[in-house]
Amino acid sequence: MEIIKITPRGFCKGVVDAWAIAKKARSEYPNHKIFMIGWLVHNKDMIEEVSKYGIETMDDTNIDRLSIIKQIVKENDKDKIVIIFSAHGTDYKAIDYAISKNIIFYDGTCEYVYKTHDLIKKKIKEKKIIFYIGVKKHPEAIATKCINEDKIIVIEKIDDVKLLEKDYVNKEIFITNQTTMSLYDFFHLTKYIKNHFKNVEFKNDTCLAAYERQKAIIDIDDNVDLLIIVGDKKSNNSNKMVEVGLKMNIESYLVENENDLNYDWFKNKRKVAISSGASTPTWTTNKIIKLIENISIRD
Ligand code: SF4
Structure with a gap:
């Protein structure tokens, strides 16, 4: 392997x-x-x-x-x-x-979070309603919504958007996002909103770190048949990396520590790719890499 x-x-x-x-x-x-x-x-x-x-x-x-x-x-x-x-x-x-x-x-x-806040404040001054693509219970989304509870609407999925159509179809909408969202989520939701609302402007505010880590998965070798992301279950950027792997049709798992590793995942696999979220310390990732290397040697 x-x-x-x-x-x-x-x-x-x-x-x-x-x-x-x-x-x-x-x-x-x-x-x-x-x-x-x-x-x-x-x-x-x-x-x-x-x-x-x-x-x-x-x-x-x-x-x-x-x-x-x-x-x-x-x-x-x-x-x-x-x-x-x-x-x-x-x-x-x-x-x-x-x-x-x-x-x-x-x-x-x-600094990326503050950049998004500044952008949102500017757009609110321009009288826009903010559709913020994010995870409703995540502290970044909660903090952002606190800028202006009435003007910022957090959106996770298409169903959230459908509920807004009646009241907001003619309003001026500005779409942006939590810094660690998946690139797929952003484009999928933005496309839907653009098709169903009349005045829509948008800016993807995914931070450089989340973008680069997701892009590296999108560009992965075609023959990879297993993807392991080392990261905490609370970590949005790590979860989104797993989602990107799944979108690429790669069997993908989030591993917080050695207890999460399932040795059956590795059976009959030829190429396994490993990455880790932006909040995962190197020592945690290295520990998981070592364990996977040992499985590989046993193979
Ligand atoms: S992932 Fe890192 S660079 Fe991106 S917003 Fe979070 S802390 Fe900032």
Whole structure:
């Protein structure tokens, strides 16, 4: 069995920057309690790494970020705490609250996320309604929607769009997207919207890292019959890489750690390609590559 290690894979610049910000916060405030609001990046190994620096990650799955910060302030001396905002972006109300309370904070939001926010703000000023292609429960989509709840509509699938046709068919629509969406999703949904609404403008805002990782799968050797993406189940960009592999008719799986590897997948396979999401540390990917190489030797 031949093994192809796809490049680029693993950490993107946004993740490297966010990780550097977390370490900077610890070195500048060695004796403060530091709280990460949301997962720094969507990867459990990275959350463990963050905790080694004495930084407590506050999960934002079931509670909004403003409420998390208010709770932290209630339970701690606000002059002895530091807050870090994750790479995905944060509701501006939460950031404003931190400012109003003079809380020391570091913003790990990726520059690509802010670029999309700026674009959306500009289009809202031009009186457009924003159709934002994203994952409704993902922190990036939640933070983006908080820019203007009334003007931004998050869309995941065609059925979401169908519900909007009656009220928005004559409105001026601007389509853009969460930075880590699949290129296929964007073009499929945009094509549908353009065909069913009268005034539509769009810009694909997939970030460079997600684009390059997906494009490398699209350009993969025709003979690859198995694709393994190493990434956390929470990681949107990793999940989308798997979806791209499936669209290319390649048997594709997301593997978070060695326990997810199913040895039956490798039976009778000639070429397996391996890549990893933008938030997956190299050491996690290398561990999986080693295990797959051992299967290959046994073959
Ligand atoms: S995947 Fe893209 S948007 Fe997310 S942190 Fe990396 S560069 Fe930024």
